[in-house]
Amino acid sequence: MEFLTLESTDYESALRQARREYGNAVRVHTRKDFSKGSALSRKQACRITFYLVAESPMPNEEEEVQQQEPYDAVAYLQSLLLANDLPPSLAEEFALASGSEKAEVEILLVRRLFEELAFADQVARKFLVLVGLAGVGKTTSLVKAALFLRSHQGRKVAVLSFDVHRIGAVQQVRELCRNFSLPLFEADSVQAVQSLMPSLSEFDHVFVDTSGSSIKDEFLRQDLQALLTVLPLEQTSRILTINASAKVGDLLSQYEEFGSHALDSVIVTKLDETSTIGNILTFLDKSKLALLYVADGQEIPEDFSQAEASVLVPRLKLFSLDGSHFFPSP
Ligand SMILES: Nc1nc2c(ncn2[C@@H]2O[C@H](COP(=O)(O)OP(=O)(O)OP(=O)(O)O)[C@@H](O)[C@H]2O)c(=O)[nH]1
Ligand SMILES: [Mg+2]
Incomplete structure (x- = not known):
């Protein structure tokens, strides 16, 4: 076996130099660290002694195919x-x-x-109450939905804020309604909702913005129940708003919590924050709720669309086919 030597300022740079010249065949045998020069200008140095081994040949293409x-x-x-x-x-x-x-x-x-997934392609009822956990995107989504119905379907829409406990939350909906010229009505009690009923009669759809609640928040749940008793049952849709990143088990808990049998459709928010939609598809399959809208960002009104299969299929991963195979253009 032939030994070679190489000297540099330190071990790493000596090894780098050797590898530059001889590639990965380099095997270090010994290393010696020392200093050199006069007492006034002493410098550190490292000498390595190394030998070369045969590099394993690259597998040819045929062999690679066989290994797959x-x-x-x-x-x-x-x-x-x-x-x-x-x-x-x-x-x-x-x-x-x-x-x-x-x-x-x-x-x-x-x-x-x-095949069994239901899409709600129309909003039929007058009062649309968005329910869901705090921060899921109810207020943002209802403003988007109201704007969507106004611009795409020429509907006369309004927003009713029923936020009994949080003073700050009213500010948010006020600002959004002002920015997008949406009529806003405010109520801090069910009695106030009742007295607003005559003024709301002129609208095709009234989106009701509720306080978010945590599943443990009994207080807020009671407010929601009270609100639902004053809205006419036949004209009211309860829409569950869910976060696209939530786990299936948590979504099913929310489904129960917000009144499973009384819910009639779903809005999925924050699709932009997740790369998989299997949890949402599984939840819809299990709950049998119809998907109404999807939101995929904070921009109002842009990041929002009517739910349909062609919006979801391109979000499936690892598909060799693209969406056009499933939804050919007419
Ligand atoms: N990335 C992303 N953010 C969203 C989306 N929808 C809403 N948000 C953001 O989520 C945050 C909470 O949204 P809100 O509409 O206030 O949520 P909420 O459910 O009304 O909250 P509470 O009234 O506190 O229960 C805001 O910062 C929104 O801009 C979405 O589709 N994608
Ligand atoms: Mg809100």
């Missing part, structure tokens, strides 16, 4: 479920032949995810 895992449709389906935060148990619902191509697996999965 063989394609398996069932494994591919599992990887899609995993990447999209969908439950692995969903795979049991598919009878896949191991030779099914990727595109076939993707089409089957999209069909399964969307």
Whole structure:
């Protein structure tokens, strides 16, 4: 074996130099740190002694192909479920032949995810009460929704703020309504809501902004219940507002908390803050609620759209097909 030596200011730079010249074949045998020069200008130095080993050859293309895992449709389906935060148990619902191509697996999965999903394409009722946890995006979304109905469907819309406890929250809705010229009515008690009823009769839709509540907040829940007793039942929609990043279990708790059977649709907010939508699809599948709108950012009115499959499918991950395969242009 042949030994070589090389000297530099320190060990690292000596090794770097050796590797620059001989590549990864360098193996250091010994190292010696010392100082050199006169007493007035003494400098640190390091000498390494090294030898070279044979570098393993790069595998050729043919060998690489052979080393890859063989394609398996069932494994591919599992990887899609995993990447999209969908439950692995969903795979049991598919009878896949191991030779099914990727595109076939993707089409089957999209069909399964969307065939029973309900979309609420119309807002039919007059009073639209957005309920949901604090900070989920109720106020922002209802302003967006009111603007959407006004500009896309020519509806006459207003906002009713029913925020009994938080003085600051009224400021936010006041400012938004002023900026977007939305008529705003304010009530701090159910009696006040009742007395506003005649003034609200001229509007097609009245979006009701409620205080957010935590699931443990009994006080706020009672206010919400009281409010719902003064709004005409047949003309009122209770819309659950949920955060796109929330876990399925938490979403199902919110669904129960905010009156499962009395809820009739869902608004999903903050889609821009998550990269997977499997949790939302699973929640919609389990709750059977119809998806009404989706919000994907803070900008009003831009970051908002009517919910439909073509908005959600492009958000599925690892698909070899793009959305146009599922929604060809007419
Ligand atoms: N990134 C992102 N932020 C959002 C979205 N929707 C709302 N927000 C932000 O979330 C924060 C809370 O929004 P609000 O509309 O005040 O939420 P809320 O549910 O009315 O809150 P409470 O009245 O306190 O219960 C604000 O900073 C919004 O700008 C969204 O789709 N994406
Ligand atoms: Mg609010």
